[in-house]
Amino acid sequence: MTDTHCPYCSLQCGMRLVRRGRDLEVEARPDFEVNEGALCRKGWTATGLRGHRERLTSPLVRDRATGELRTASWEEALDLVASRMTAVQEEHGRDAVAVFGGGGLTNEKAYALGKFARVALGTSQVDYNGRWCMSSAASAANQALGLDRGLPFPLADVEQTDLLVLVGSNLAETMPPAARHLDRLRARGGHVVVVDPRRTATAERADTVLQPVPGTDLALALGLLHLVVAAGAVDEEYLAARTTGFEAVRREVAAWWPERVERVTGVAAEELRALAGRLATAPRVMVLTARGAEQHSQGTATVLAWINLALALGMPGTAHAGWGCLTGQGNGQGGREHGQKADQLPGYRMIDDPSARAHVAAVWGVDPDDLPGPGRSAFELLERLGTDDGSRALLVMGSNIVVSAPDATRITARLEALDLLVVADVVMSETAALADVVLPVTQWAEETGTMTNLEGRVLLREQAVAPPPGVRSDLEVLAGLAARLGSPSHFATDPAEVFAELGRASAGGRADYAGITHERIRGGQGVFWPCPSREHPGTPRMFAEEFATPDGRARCVAVTHRGAAEQPCADYPLHLTTGRVLAQYQSGAQTRRIRDLPDTGPFVELHPMLATRLGAHDGDRVVVATRRGELEAPARITDAIRPDTVFVPFHWVGANRLTNAALDPDSRMPEFKVCAAAVRT
Numbered sequence: 001m002t003d004t005h006c007p008y009c010s011l012q013c014g015m016r017l018v019r020r021g022r023d024l025e026v027e028a029r030p031d032f033e034v035n036e037g038a039l040c041r042k043g044w045t046a047t048g049l050r051g052h053r054e055r056l057t058s059p060l061v062r063d064r065a066t067g068e069l070r071t072a073s074w075e076e077a078l079d080l081v082a083s084r085m086t087a088v089q090e091e092h093g094r095d096a097v098a099v100f101g102g103g104g105l106t107n108e109k110a111y112a113l114g115k116f117a118r119v120a121l122g123t124s125q126v127d128y129n130g131r132w133c134m135s136s137a138a139s140a141a142n143q144a145l146g147l148d149r150g151l152p153f154p155l156a157d158v159e160q161t162d163l164l165v166l167v168g169s170n171l172a173e174t175m176p177p178a179a180r181h182l183d184r185l186r187a188r189g190g191h192v193v194v195v196d197p198r199r200t201a202t203a204e205r206a207d208t209v210l211q212p213v214p215g216t217d218l219a220l221a222l223g224l225l226h227l228v229v230a231a232g233a234v235d236e237e238y239l240a241a242r243t244t245g246f247e248a249v250r251r252e253v254a255a256w257w258p259e260r261v262e263r264v265t266g267v268a269a270e271e272l273r274a275l276a277g278r279l280a281t282a283p284r285v286m287v288l289t290a291r292g293a294e295q296h297s298q299g300t301a302t303v304l305a306w307i308n309l310a311l312a313l314g315m316p317g318t319a320h321a322g323w324g325c326l327t328g329q330g331n332g333q334g335g336r337e338h339g340q341k342a343d344q345l346p347g348y349r350m351i352d353d354p355s356a357r358a359h360v361a362a363v364w365g366v367d368p369d370d371l372p373g374p375g376r377s378a379f380e381l382l383e384r385l386g387t388d389d390g391s392r393a394l395l396v397m398g399s400n401i402v403v404s405a406p407d408a409t410r411i412t413a414r415l416e417a418l419d420l421l422v423v424a425d426v427v428m429s430e431t432a433a434l435a436d437v438v439l440p441v442t443q444w445a446e447e448t449g450t451m452t453n454l455e456g457r458v459l460l461r462e463q464a465v466a467p468p469p470g471v472r473s474d475l476e477v478l479a480g481l482a483a484r485l486g487s488p489s490h491f492a493t494d495p496a497e498v499f500a501e502l503g504r505a506s507a508g509g510r511a512d513y514a515g516i517t518h519e520r521i522r523g524g525q526g527v528f529w530p531c532p533s534r535e536h537p538g539t540p541r542m543f544a545e546e547f548a549t550p551d552g553r554a555r556c557v558a559v560t561h562r563g564a565a566e567q568p569c570a571d572y573p574l575h576l577t578t579g580r581v582l583a584q585y586q587s588g589a590q591t592r593r594i595r596d597l598p599d600t601g602p603f604v605e606l607h608p609m610l611a612t613r614l615g616a617h618d619g620d621r622v623v624v625a626t627r628r629g630e631l632e633a634p635a636r637i638t639d640a641i642r643p644d645t646v647f648v649p650f651h652w653v654g655a656n657r658l659t660n661a662a663l664d665p666d667s668r669m670p671e672f673k674v675c676a677a678a679v680r681t
C-alpha cells in the first residue's frame with residue numbers, strides 16, 4: 001500500500017495505491033485535505049496505463065533505409081542521440097539543439113531538464129508547454145504582486161469567502177473534487193459567479209452566470225471596476241496603504257461605462273450592474289482566473305484587469321479573499337519554478353540576473369559566464385525549427401506537441417523538418433511517432449518525485465511498483481546523455497538526491513524549497529513554498545503584511561481592451577473556442593488509451609439557433625473552418641453555448657489545426673481560446 005497522488009491535474013489529489021496480485025488498484029485517501037478522498041474518473045482509472053499493450057518498453061530508432069522505427073538497445077539509442085546532437089552543435093552552434101519540457105514533469109525532472117539544456121548542451125533554447133497554460137497569469141502576478149504562486153492561499157479558503165468570481169474556469173470538469181468548495185460556500189450563504197461563454201457544469205453550480213463573447217473578459221473587468229468606482233465602493237485606505245498606480249487605472253476605467261461594455265462583451269448592462277452591486281457590498285471577494293480568461297493575446301492584461309478589481313476592493317492579502325489563478329497541469333506550478341522556462345533558473349530566478357546566475361552556477365560547479373542567456377518562448381522556438389533561424393535538433397520530454405500546439409499543422413511541419421527529433425514518452429504519442437529516436441520512460445507509480453500543486457503545496461508522489469523491464473526514468477535518460485555529451489556538471493539519478501540539489505539551487509530564490517526534503521513531506525499534507533529552512537513551517541498564505549515587490553506594495557497596472565487578434569468577418573462569422581472535457585486529459589496521449597474512459601473523438605458544440613440556420617441536427621457531421629485549417633466532427637447541439645460561438649475540445653488531433661497562434665506580448669501565450677471560424681454542413 002502506497003499513499004501517493006494522481007498522475008494528472010494540478011489538484012494532485014491524494015490517493016492510495018494497493019497491490020492485488022499483479023493488479024494495482026486505486027483507493028481513496030480521505031486524510032489528504034485537498035480532495036478528502038474524492039477523485040474524478042481519470043484518477044480512479046489512472047492505473048489503466050500500467051501494462052497497457054501500447055506502453056513503450058524499448059528504445060526505438062528510425063532506420064535510415066526503411067524509414068521505420070525499429071527497436072534498439074539503450075546504449076545504441078543514447079550513443080546515437082549524443083553523437084548526432086554533438087554533430088549538429090559543431091556544425092550550427094550550441095543553440096542548434098533545443099529542449100522542450102512539460103508541466104507534468106516532477107520538480108526533479110524539470111530541474112534536471114533545465115540544467116541539462118544549460119550545462120550539458122549549453123543551449124539557450126529551452127522552454128515547455130506551461131507557456132501554453134498559465135503563463136499569462138504568471139506574468140500578471142509577477143507584475144502586480146511581485147511573485148507568481150497560482151493560489152497565494154490554500155484552495156479551501158474558497159469556502160470562507162462571500163463572493164467568488166470564477167473567470168474562465170470549468171473546475172467542475174477540470175478539477176472535479178474542487179467543486180465541493182463551491183457547494184459549501186453556497187451552503188454558508190456565499191455567492192458564486194461564473195464567467196464563461198458556455199453554461200458549463202461549473203455554471204450549473206453557480207448563482208450568477210455571465211456569458212461574454214470569447215476574448216472580452218478584459219472589457220468586462222474594466223466595466224465592473226468602472227461601476228465599483230462610480231458606486232464609491234473603492235477601498236481608498238487599502239489602495240493608499242498597500243498599492244501604487246491606481247490613479248491611472250481609475251482614468252482608464254472611466255471610459256468603460258456599462259452600455260459600451262455590453263456592446264463589446266454581449267453581457268447586458270443590467271447584469272453588469274447587478275454583479276457590480278454585489279462586488280461593492282460583499283465583505284470578502286475572491287476572483288479566480290483560469291485558461292478561459294488567460295489563453296488570449298491579451299491574457300496578461302486581462303488578468304491584470306481582474307487583479308486591479310480585487311485590489312480596488314481591498315482584497316489581496318486579506319483573509320479568504322483576493323485573486324488567484326487555478327494552475328492546470330500536475331506540476332504546473334513547480335514546473336515553472338525550476339528552470340525549464342526560457343528565461344528562468346531554479347528557484348524562480350531570472351536567467352539575466354547576474355547574482356542568480358552566480359548562485360546557480362556555483363551549485364552546478366560551472367562558470368556563470370558559460371551559462372547561456374534567455375531563449376525563445378515555446379511557440380517561437382517551435383515555429384523556427386529546421387529553419388536557418390532556428391534549432392535543428394529537439395529533445396521533447398513531457399509534451400505531445402502535435403496535438404496541443406496552436407496552429408498545429410504549421411508546427412508539425414517544423415518538427416518534420418528537423419535533422420533530429422528525440423522524444424521521451426511513456427506511450428507512442430502523435431509526437432513520438434514522428435521521432436528519429438523514441439526513449440521509453442517510467443511513469444507515475446513506477447518512480448518517485450515531488451509535485452507542487454495549484455496551491456504551491458509541495459507533495460511527494462511515491463513509487464508503488466517496479467517499472468516494466470526495458471524502461472528508464474527521465475532522470476536516467478538525462479544523466480546518460482549528459483555523460484555522453486561530456487557535461488561539466490554531474491547529473492544524479494536518485495530523485496531524493498536531485499531534490500536536495502534543487503533545494504540548494506532554489507535557496508534564497510523566490511520559490512525557495514531549501515527547507516523541504518522527501519522525508520519531510522512523505523505521506524503528509526505537503527509543505528507550501530517558500531520554505532527556506534528545515535525549521536520553517538512553509539507559507540500557506542502570502543501577502544498578509546506586504547507584497548513581494550521591492551517596496552512591498554502591489555502594482556495597479558493600467559490596461560485597456562483591444563480584443564482578440566482575429567475578429568469575425570464575412571467568411572468566418574463565428575467565434576471558435578477550445579477547452580476540455582472531464583474524461584480526457586490534455587493531448588489525450590494517456591487518457592485516450594484508458595479503456596474505462598470514453599474516447600468520443602472531437603465534437604463541435606453549437607447553439608440550436610445556429611444549427612437551424614445551418615440545417616444541422618445533433619450528431620450530424622459538420623465542418624469547422626478557420627484561416628488555418630478545417631476539422632470535420634459531429635455536431636453537439638446545446639443551448640448552453642452562445643449562438644455566435646462554437647466549442648471544440650482539444651484532446652484529439654484536429655482542434656489545434658484551427659487555432660490562432662497570436663501571442664500575448666508579455667507571456668507569449670497563444671490565443672487558444674478564440675479565433676474566427678465558419679461552420680458548414
Ligand SMILES: Nc1nc2c(c(=O)[nH]1)N[C@H]1C(S)=C(S)[C@@H](COP(=O)(O)OP(=O)(O)OC[C@H]3O[C@@H](n4cnc5c(=O)[nH]c(N)nc54)[C@H](O)[C@@H]3O)O[C@H]1N2
Pocket residue numbers: 009010133134167168169170171173174175195196197198200213214215216217290291292293327328329330577578579580581582583584585586587647673674
Ligand atoms: N478533465 C480535464 N481536466 C484537466 C485538464 C484536462 O485536459 N482534462 N487539464 C488540466 C490543465 S493543464 C489545465 S490548464 C486546466 C484548465 O482548466 P480550465 O481553465 O477550467 O479548462 P478549459 O476547458 O481549458 O477552459 C475553461 C473554460 O473557459 C471557457 N472559455 C473559453 N473562452 C473563454 C473566454 O474568452 N472567456 C472566458 N471567461 N471563458 C472562456 C471555456 O468555455 C471553458 O469552459 O485543467 C486541468 N484539468
Ligand SMILES: Nc1nc2c(c(=O)[nH]1)N[C@H]1C(S)=C(S)[C@@H](COP(=O)(O)OP(=O)(O)OC[C@H]3O[C@@H](n4cnc5c(=O)[nH]c(N)nc54)[C@H](O)[C@@H]3O)O[C@H]1N2
Pocket residue numbers: 102103104105106129130132133134291295328329396397398399400401403404405406424425426427429441442443444474578579580585586587588589590650655656659672
Ligand atoms: N486548443 C487548445 N490547445 C491547448 C489548450 C487549450 O485549452 N486549447 N491548452 C494548453 C494547455 S493549458 C496545456 S497544459 C497543453 C498540454 O498539452 P501537452 O503538452 O501535449 O500535454 P500532455 O498531453 O499532458 O502531454 C504530455 C506527454 O508526455 C507524456 N508524459 C507524461 N508523463 C511523462 C513523464 O513523466 N515523462 C515523459 N518523458 N513523458 C511523460 C504523455 O504520455 C504525453 O505524451 O495544451 C495546450 N493546448
Ligand code: SF4
Pocket residue numbers: 006007008009010011012013035038039040041042043044174175176177
Ligand atoms: S481532479 Fe485532477 S488530480 Fe484529482 S483525480 Fe481528477 S485528474 Fe486526478
Ligand SMILES: [Mo]
Pocket residue numbers: 132133134328329
Ligand atoms: Mo494547462
